[in-house]
Amino acid sequence: MxxxxxxxxxxxxxxxxxxxxxxxxxxxxxxxxxxxxxxxxxxxxxxxxxxxxxxxxxxxxxxxxxxxxxxxxxxxxxxxxxxxxxxxxxxxxxxxxxxxxxxxxxxxxxxxxxxxxxxxxxxxxxxxxxxxxxxxxxxxxAAGDSPLTAREAEVLELSADGAPVTEIARRASLSPGTVRNYLSSAAAKLGAENRHTAVRLAQAKGWV
Amino acid sequence: MxxxxxxxxxxxxxxxxxxxxxxxxxxxxxxxxxxxxxxxxxxxxxxxxxxxxxxxxxxxxxxxxxxxxxxxxxxxxxxxxxxxxxxxxxxxxxxxxxxxxxxxxxxxxxxxxxxxxxxxxxxxxxxxxxxxxxxxxxxxxAAGDSPLTAREAEVLELSADGAPVTEIARRASLSPGTVRNYLSSAAAKLGAENRHTAVRLAQAKGWV
DNA sequence: CTGACGCCATGACATTTGTCAGAAGCGGTG
DNA sequence: CACCGCTTCTGACAAATGTCATGGCGTCAG
CATH class of the missing domain: 3.40.50.2300 (Response regulator)
Known part of the structure; x- marks a missing residue:
């Protein structure tokens, strides 16, 4: 047709x-x-x-x-x-x-x-x-669903440019300690050694 | 013609x-x-x-x-x-x-x-x-020439994936302390707060 | 040859980051 | 309602990182 x-x-x-x-x-x-x-x-x-x-x-x-x-x-x-x-x-x-x-x-x-x-x-x-x-x-x-919670993904994204934790906390209006906790659990879920490799992994999967 | x-x-x-x-x-x-x-x-x-x-x-x-x-x-x-x-x-x-x-x-x-x-x-x-x-x-x-020395650029590139210093040292066959010195001076030259933002800056300028 | 500079390293210190335990509130679900 | 998971925070400790001073070694220009 x-x-x-x-x-x-x-x-x-x-x-x-x-x-x-x-x-x-x-x-x-x-x-x-x-x-x-x-x-x-x-x-x-x-x-x-x-x-x-x-x-x-x-x-x-x-x-x-x-x-x-x-x-x-x-x-x-x-x-x-x-x-x-x-x-x-x-x-x-x-x-x-x-x-x-x-x-x-x-x-x-x-x-x-x-x-x-x-x-x-x-x-x-x-x-x-x-x-x-x-x-x-x-x-x-194959990539599946993101294992990250909403805040974990958000904080991870804010840390994508390599900014220090205090800066991320400021941007997210969160306590620095909370930010570190989120980054830590996000890295653990992604099997990364630190937040920077975690960011790369999440970006590769399209989760951020 | x-x-x-x-x-x-x-x-x-x-x-x-x-x-x-x-x-x-x-x-x-x-x-x-x-x-x-x-x-x-x-x-x-x-x-x-x-x-x-x-x-x-x-x-x-x-x-x-x-x-x-x-x-x-x-x-x-x-x-x-x-x-x-x-x-x-x-x-x-x-x-x-x-x-x-x-x-x-x-x-x-x-x-x-x-x-x-x-x-x-x-x-x-x-x-x-x-x-x-x-x-x-x-x-x-506008970007000008890279202010980095050869080793600074090399080490910075090896750290591009967010690997820890010990891993970078292994890859570059250098002492961890030396790696930290190079990363520190590279970040200083680029006006970055840490090596991760330094990597981003250098990549944006095409220096790595 | 001497001084400047890059390369490589060590050691010490302060700061940042990662990890863990614990706790409070809040929104669902069985 | 009790339970669970998410969110948010605190405090404490260990590990990684950033910073600085210092030193030896090579090379290259003056």
Whole structure:
């Protein structure tokens, strides 16, 4: 039904790299049933473009200046329920997939797919179905759920830049002792020797 | 002279993201004077392809599995002196530019340029000229040279994953005390409170 | 050759961090 | 309601880390 559809799928492309975005727009434009109606280089720009052009499908890069793809998808789900969202990403961490799915994202693919394949997936998503890259999905399953409590994850994230405990405590409005306890238990749960390696592990799993 | 040249510029494309590589190949193929003779997804693959196809210009992504773009460029300079090399990168850190230039790279551009612009730069590079993105260049100048001595940088790099001092000492075959001295002086030079923030700073500047 | 500088190390000290025990409040769930 | 887990805190101790002074050894410029 799709390739001969008289009303083509209207696509929004958001990626901060002009090179990729332009090339992608050109390639997707070759498909008769797809039309790129808007492009954006940042999260806020993507939102503005979506509001202005009301696309059928928004193809969002995960890492963009301003607001990342999942954040944009969350807003779009509320503002434009008719717009399906999908995420493309370079290096997909397991946790991102979970975040994306709970933001109502219907497609999650790595940038290692071909443009042809991406076009098919856009059609799949537009038809109301979901598509998740099998490799990313299995990574996410293997990584499992975060063993961290909400505060543990929060404090761990605040310590990501290597700041001393007193600074983290200030940022989190907690006692330094509490911060140390959280960091200690978080590191123990992750099997890390100290909070710094714990941060790396949690980031690799996408839990922060 | 270029657009009507009867012998087009033979280009090698190396990027680990199929989506980008394919799209780029398609767009560059539209230029009459450019022909993409080979594609590669990893560093070693790029080398093998270059040896097999002897391209005029190698367009290399900075971050690839196996060997990064600068490493590939270094090898190519020795093995295929007739092949010009250029680097495209997503997030270019200042230090990378310096490394690239000393590896004989003649072009250094971010992925935020358009394909049209990239084609022009490929021609520039092929003609024997250099091209460096102005913004990346000014960043590199602003970042300046690394204030770290060779060992300071080495030890700092070994501590990048958050390992404890004893482990770093083992890896570097140094005394733990020496490691602490180096880390301390490195952090002082970088204006960091501890080695972890020092590592982040040095990485941001591209000094590690 | 002498002085400057980087490299490597040791030892001592203060500070920071990690670990543990304990305790209070709070929100669920059986 | 009793129980459990999460949150928050305190205090105390051990371990890791940061800081400083000091010394020997090599190399290189003046």
């Amino acid at each position: 799709s390739v001969t559809d008289p009303t083509p799928v209207r696509v929004l492309l958001a990626d901060d790299e002009h090179l990729i975005r332009g090339a992608l727009a050109a390639l997707l434009g070759l498909e008769d049933d797809l039309v790129v109606v808007a492009e954006a280089a940042t999260g806020p720009e993507a939102l503005a473009m979506a509001r202005a052009h009301q696309p059928d499908v928004a193809v969002l890069d995960l890492q963009m200046p301003g607001a990342d793809g999942v954040t944009v998808a969350t807003v779009l789900r509320d503002e434009l329920p008719g717009c399906r969202t999908m995420i493309v990403t370079g290096h997909g961490r397991p946790g991102h997939l979970k975040r994306a799915l709970s933001a109502g994202v219907r497609g999650f693919v790595p940038k290692t797919v071909s443009a042809q394949r991406l076009a098919e997936i856009i059609r799949t998503v537009h038809a109301g179905n979901r598509y998740v890259d099998p490799e990313l999905a299995s990574d996410a399953i | 270029s657009v009507t040249d009867p012998t087009p510029v033979r280009v090698l494309l190396a990027d680990d993201e199929h989506l980008i590589r394919g799209a780029l190949a398609a767009l560059l193929g539209l230029e009459d004077d450019l022909v993409v003779v080979a594609e590669a997804a990893t560093g070693p693959e790029a080398l093998a392809m270059a040896r097999a196809h002897q391209p005029d210009v190698a367009v290399l992504d900075l971050q690839m599995p196996g060997a990064d773009g600068v490493t590939v460029a270094t090898v190519l300079r020795d093995e295929l002196p007739g092949c010009r090399t250029m680097i495209v990168t997503g997030h270019g850190r200042p230090g990378h530019l310096k490394r690239a230039l000393s590896a004989g790279v003649r072009g250094f551009v971010p992925k935020t340029v358009s394909a049209q612009r990239l084609a022009e730069i490929i021609r520039t590079v092929h003609a024997g000229n250099r091209y460096v993105d102005p913004e990346l260049a000014s960043d590199a100048i």
